[in-house]
Amino acid sequence: MIENNFRYLTFPIFDRHKGDLIAVFSTRHGGVSTGIFESMNLGFSTGDKKENVFQNYRIFTDNVGIDFKNVVISSQYHHNNIKVVTEDDIGKGLIRDQDYEDVDGLITNRPDIALTTTHADCAPIYFYDPERKVIGLAHAGWMGTSMDICGEMVRTMHQTFGTNPQELLVAIGPSIxxxxxxVDIDVKAVFDELHVGVDELVTFRQETNKYYLDITGINRKLIVDQGIKPENIYLSDYCTMTNLDLFFSHRGHKGRRGSNAAMMQLR
Ligand SMILES: [Zn+2]
Structure with missing residues (x-):
């Protein structure tokens, strides 16, 4: 049974560029999956029936104006490897096999290629260069963040397509x-060693004896460090872990969950 309440998110920072760009994030609503995957599960490696995930991709792309055949999905490994996606890659990860691995960031300047990353607490980070017409999409958990995947994205966009960071627009979507x-002290220690000045974005709480990471804030800082104007960065207010009716959350659903997807495409 298909739910009728299909819902997805867009980001105000890209509103002016709607004619040139699609940049969306899925919610749990409007798909065909059931049980812990209810209903818009867009993750093939979640344990859900493959045909249901496939059908969810059909429904989702139809509803947001993307051609199903043009989807290219990352091969996420919590790393900072970036792939520049070309026409040769169209369909990989959905209707064709992937011939790449450990890719958490995708970039392209080709229209009609729908870059796709999947998420369940880790941040989706959208990059758009309106001058050179280049897009990028990254998946950033604490590991990718600690490896400065955002810095790699900006550098790769600059080196490959001549993107000027001053012109980049960025949205950081829903995350934990x-x-x-x-997180435990070992994760905090990783950020201490980076010397990127994110101390104020990692807090300690006596009650739980744990550290708390501001993954959105840390990525925002790393993005500003690349020369992006602070006013050109949009931060989503949504927490995935406290909006379990809207999003799949690895922690909120204790690992038994589907995946949300971020998609970005030049028209
Ligand atoms: Zn929260």
Missing amino acids: CKDCYE
Whole structure:
């Protein structure tokens, strides 16, 4: 049974560019999956029936104006490897096999290629260069963030397509928030060693004896460090872990969950 309440998110920072760009994030609503995957599960490696995920991709792309055949999905490994996606890659990860691995960031300047990353607490980060007409999409959990995947994205866009960071627009989508993202001291230590000045974005709470990461804030800082104007960065208010009716959350659903997807395409 298909739910009729299909819902997805867009980002105000890209509103002016609607004619040139699609940049969306899925919610759990409007798909065909059931049980813990209810209903718009867009993750093939979640344990859900493959045909249901496939059908969900059909429904989702139809509803947001993307051609199903043009989807290219990342091969996420919590790393900072970036792939420049070309026509040769169209369909990979959905209707064709992937011939790449450990790719958490995708970039392209080709219209009609729908870059796709999947998420369940980790941040989706959207990059758009309106001058050179280049897009990028990254998946950033604490590991990718600590490896500065955003810096790699901006550098790759600059080196490959001549993107000027001053012109870049960025949106950081829904992810687990700074009040929910509990980590142990070993993770805190990783960020200490980076010397990127994110101390104020990692807090300690006596009650739980744990550290809390502001993954959105840390990525925002790393993006500003690349020369992007602060006013050109949009931060989503949504926490995935406290909006379980809207999003799949790895922590909120204790690992038994589907995946949300971020998609970005030049028209
Ligand atoms: Zn939260």
